[in-house]
Amino acid sequence: MSSSAATSGLELLEGSTAIARAAITAGCRFFAGYPMSPFTGLLESMARLLPGSGGVCINAQSEIEGVNMALGASAAGARAATGSCGQGIALMQEAIAETALNETPLVIFNMARNQQDYFQCTRGGGWGDYRTLTLAPKDIPEAVEHTQLLFHLADRHRIPTILYGDPLIAQTRIGVRIDPLELPPLPAKDWALDGSRGGTGHSRQIWTWAMGKATDPGPGPDRHWQAIAEKFERIGAVEQRSEGFGLDGAETVVVAFGSAAKFTAHVIEELRDAGHSIGHFRPITLWPFPGEALARATEHARRVLVFELNAGQMLDDVRQHAADRSAVLPIGGVSIHESGLSYGPLLDVPVIRERILAAMRGRRRLAARAGLSAGSRG
Amino acid sequence: MSEVIATDRPPEGAADRVAEFRPSLIVGEHSLCPGCGEPVALRILLETLQELGIVERAIGVVGHGCYGSFVRIMDVDVLQCLHGRAPACATGIKRVQPAAAVFTLQGDGDMVSEGLAEVLHAAARGENITCILLNNGVFGDTGGQQTATTVLGQRTKTSLDGRDPVSHGHPIRIADIVAGIDGVGYVARGTVGTARGVARTKRMVRSALETQLAGKGFSLVEILTMCPTGWFVGAPQGPDYMEQSMARAYAPGELRVSLGDER
Numbered sequence: 001m002s003s004s005a006a007t008s009g010l011e012l013l014e015g016s017t018a019i020a021r022a023a024i025t026a027g028c029r030f031f032a033g034y035p036m037s038p039f040t041g042l043l044e045s046m047a048r049l050l051p052g053s054g055g056v057c058i059n060a061q062s063e064i065e066g067v068n069m070a071l072g073a074s075a076a077g078a079r080a081a082t083g084s085c086g087q088g089i090a091l092m093q094e095a096i097a098e099t100a101l102n103e104t105p106l107v108i109f110n111m112a113r114n115q116q117d118y119f120q121c122t123r124g125g126g127w128g129d130y131r132t133l134t135l136a137p138k139d140i141p142e143a144v145e146h147t148q149l150l151f152h153l154a155d156r157h158r159i160p161t162i163l164y165g166d167p168l169i170a171q172t173r174i175g176v177r178i179d180p181l182e183l184p185p186l187p188a189k190d191w192a193l194d195g196s197r198g199g200t201g202h203s204r205q206i207w208t209w210a211m212g213k214a215t216d217p218g219p220g221p222d223r224h225w226q227a228i229a230e231k232f233e234r235i236g237a238v239e240q241r242s243e244g245f246g247l248d249g250a251e252t253v254v255v256a257f258g259s260a261a262k263f264t265a266h267v268i269e270e271l272r273d274a275g276h277s278i279g280h281f282r283p284i285t286l287w288p289f290p291g292e293a294l295a296r297a298t299e300h301a302r303r304v305l306v307f308e309l310n311a312g313q314m315l316d317d318v319r320q321h322a323a324d325r326s327a328v329l330p331i332g333g334v335s336i337h338e339s340g341l342s343y344g345p346l347l348d349v350p351v352i353r354e355r356i357l358a359a360m361r362g363r364r365r366l367a368a369r370a371g372l373s374a375g376s377r378g
Numbered sequence: 379m380s381e382v383i384a385t386d387r388p389p390e391g392a393a394d395r396v397a398e399f400r401p402s403l404i405v406g407e408h409s410l411c412p413g414c415g416e417p418v419a420l421r422i423l424l425e426t427l428q429e430l431g432i433v434e435r436a437i438g439v440v441g442h443g444c445y446g447s448f449v450r451i452m453d454v455d456v457l458q459c460l461h462g463r464a465p466a467c468a469t470g471i472k473r474v475q476p477a478a479a480v481f482t483l484q485g486d487g488d489m490v491s492e493g494l495a496e497v498l499h500a501a502a503r504g505e506n507i508t509c510i511l512l513n514n515g516v517f518g519d520t521g522g523q524q525t526a527t528t529v530l531g532q533r534t535k536t537s538l539d540g541r542d543p544v545s546h547g548h549p550i551r552i553a554d555i556v557a558g559i560d561g562v563g564y565v566a567r568g569t570v571g572t573a574r575g576v577a578r579t580k581r582m583v584r585s586a587l588e589t590q591l592a593g594k595g596f597s598l599v600e601i602l603t604m605c606p607t608g609w610f611v612g613a614p615q616g617p618d619y620m621e622q623s624m625a626r627a628y629a630p631g632e633l634r635v636s637l638g639d640e641r
C-alpha cells in the first residue's frame with residue numbers, strides 16, 4: 001500500500017465489505033437477511049466475516065423470517081441487524097413497527113436501488129405511533145461511521161434504525177479505514193431475556209402491549225404507547241443531523257441527500273467559483289428531518305431546489321421546513337438504470353448543473369413576468 | 379410439587395385438592411373460556427420446565443391466539459412475538475444464547491396458517507428449539523374461523539356447511555410433515571382431552587425439551603386442545619367432540635424420536 005499521508009492505513013474495500021466490518025466493529029453479533037441486489041453483497045460479507053468474530057449470520061428463508069430472527073437475537077441482548085432494499089424492506093414493515101413498539105433495538109440496512117425508498121424509510125409502513133431513525137451517508141467512509149452510530153443509537157433509544165445506502169455505496173470500492181467510533185458508554189441491557197429471573201415473580205417480558213406479569217404489572221398499551229410516542233418526539237428533537245456550505249445569505253439553496261448530495265455539492269462548488277450565490281444543504285438524518293437547520297439555511301433564499309432521484313418525496317419535508325414554502329422547487333425526478341437496479345442518467349454532474357441553472361433562470365423570468373421585485377417572494 | 383396426597387387412607391380434605399393445585403410458575407388467573415384445553419397445555423409445559431430444572435434458563439416466544447394472554451401469568455422470560463413468527467424469533471434467541479432452553483407457544487392459526495414457512499425452515503435448519511403447537515383446529519381468538527388444520531366436515535364461521543375439500547382445501551398435518559424433515563430431533567402429537575392424554579403429552583413435552591438440551595435438533599409437540607367456544611359445543615362436550623373429530627384425523631403418538639435409551 002502507498003505510504004503517502006492521504007492514503008496511509010487505507011484499505012481498498014467494496015462498500016458492502018466496509019459496512020460489514022464496521023458493523024462487526026460496532027459489536028454486531030447477529031445478522032440475518034435474504035439476497036436482493038444491491039444488498040446481497042452485505043449479506044455475503046456478513047456470512048464471510050461474522051462467524052470468525054463470534055457471531056452468527058443466517059441466510060433467511062425470507063425477509064420476514066430474517067427480520068424476526070434479528071428481533072429475537074436483539075431481545076436476547078445481542079446487537080443484531082438485518083437488511084434488504086425496497087420490496088424486501090416492505091416485507092419487514094410489520095416487524096420494524098414491532099421493534100419500535102416493544103423496544104428491541106434493531107439496525108436495518110436498506111441498501112436501496114435508488115432514492116425511491118425515502119418515504120419507506122422515513123414514514124414506514126407498520127402500524128402505531130413510531131418512527132425509524134434513518135441515516136443517509138453520502139459515501140462509503142461516512143457509511144462506515146453511520147453504521148457504528150446506528151448500533152449505538154438503536155441501543156441508546158431502544159429503537160429500530162435504518163442505514164439508507166444505495167448501489168454507489170454498496171458496490172463501489174474505495175480506500176477506507178474502519179476506525180472504531182468513540183461513543184459514550186451505554187447502560188447494561190437489563191431488559192434483555194436470559195431466563196435468569198424465571199420463577200421469581202419478576203421474569204422479563206418483551207411485549208408491544210406492555211401488560212407485564214400478574215405479579216409485576218406493566219403500564220399496559222395505553223400508557224406504553226403514549227410513552228413510545230413521547231420518546232420519538234424527544235428523539236426527533238435531539239437527533240437531527242445535517243451539513244451544508246455556502247449558506248450564508250445564499251440566494252439559491254440546493255437540498256439533496258445520500259450519494260446524490262455528493263454530486264450536487266460538486267456542482268455547487270463549481271457554481272460558487274463562477275460567482276453564483278448558491279449554497280448546499282444535506283440532511284444526514286432523514287428522520288428526524290433537520291427542519292430547524294433547514295429553516296435557518298433558507299432564511300434568505302429566493303429559491304430552494306430539491307434534487308432527489310424520485311418523484312418528490314423529501315420535497316414534502318423540505319416544504320414543511322423551508323423558511324418560504326413557495327420558494328421550494330423540485331429539480332430531480334425518477335431516473336432508473338435500464339437494469340432496474342441502480343440510478344439512471346439524471347445522476348450526472350452536467351445534467352444536475354443544467355437543471356440548477358435552468359431553475360435559477362426560470363425563477364428570475366417568472367418573477368420578472370409577475371412584476372415582482374427581485375427581493376419579493378410573493 | 380408442594381404436597382403429596384396420601385392414597386393409603388381416605389382423603390381428609392375435599393376431593394378437588396389436586397384440581398386446585400397450581401404450579402408456582404403460573405402466577406395469575408387465566409382468562410380463557412371454561413373447558414378450554416390451552417391452560418392444561420400451559421400447565422404441562424411449565425411443570426415440565428420445573429421438573430427439568432431449567433426455569434432459570436427458559437425463554438419462551440409466544441404467538442397470537444388465546445394462549446397469548448398466558449404471557450401475563452407465566453413466570454418465565456417471554457417474548458410476545460408477531461403472529462406466526464415465533465420459530466424465527468426463537469432461532470435468533472437460541473443462536474445468541476445457546477445455553478437457554480428456548481420454546482415457542484403457538485396455535486394452529488399461528489403456526490400452520492400464518493407461520494408455516496417459519497416452522498418448516500426452523501425444522502429444516504435443525505434449530506435446537508422446541509415448538510409447542512396448541513391445535514384446536516380453529517382461530518379461537520378471532521371467534522372460530524377455519525384454519526389450515528380444521529378437519530374435513532368441521533363447521534366454522536368461514537366454512538359454514540363444514541370444511542369441504544373442493545372449496546376449502548384439505549387440512550395440513552404439520553407434525554407428520556415436520557417428522558419427515560432431516561434435522562428434526564423429536565416430533566410427537568398428544569392430546570389433553572383425557573387424563574391419560576395429559577400424562578402422555580407431558581412425557582412428550584419432556585422428551586422434546588430433553589432433545590433440545592441434548593443438542594439433537596428441532597423438536598415439535600402438537601397438542602390437540604379443546605376449544606368448545608370455537609367449535610360451538612358446550613364446555614363439557616369438548617373432550618368427546620375432540621375425540622370424535624380432531625383426534626381421528628390427527629392420531630396421537632410419537633412421530634420421530636432421536637434420543638436413544640439413555641432417556
Ligand SMILES: Cc1ncc(C[n+]2csc(CCOP(=O)(O)OP(=O)(O)O)c2C)c(N)n1
Nearest residue numbers: 442443444461485486487488516517518519
Ligand atoms: C398479522 C396478524 N394477522 C391476524 C391477527 C389476528 N389474530 C389474532 S389471534 C388469531 C388467531 C390465532 O389462532 P390460533 O393460533 O389457532 O390460536 P387460538 O386462538 O385458536 O388458540 C388471529 C388471526 C394478528 N394478530 N396478526
Ligand code: SF4
Nearest residue numbers: 410411414444518605
Ligand atoms: S375461544 Fe377456544 S381457544 Fe380461545 S379461550 Fe375459548 S375455548 Fe380456548
Ligand SMILES: [Mg+2]
Nearest residue numbers: 485486516518
Ligand atoms: Mg387455534
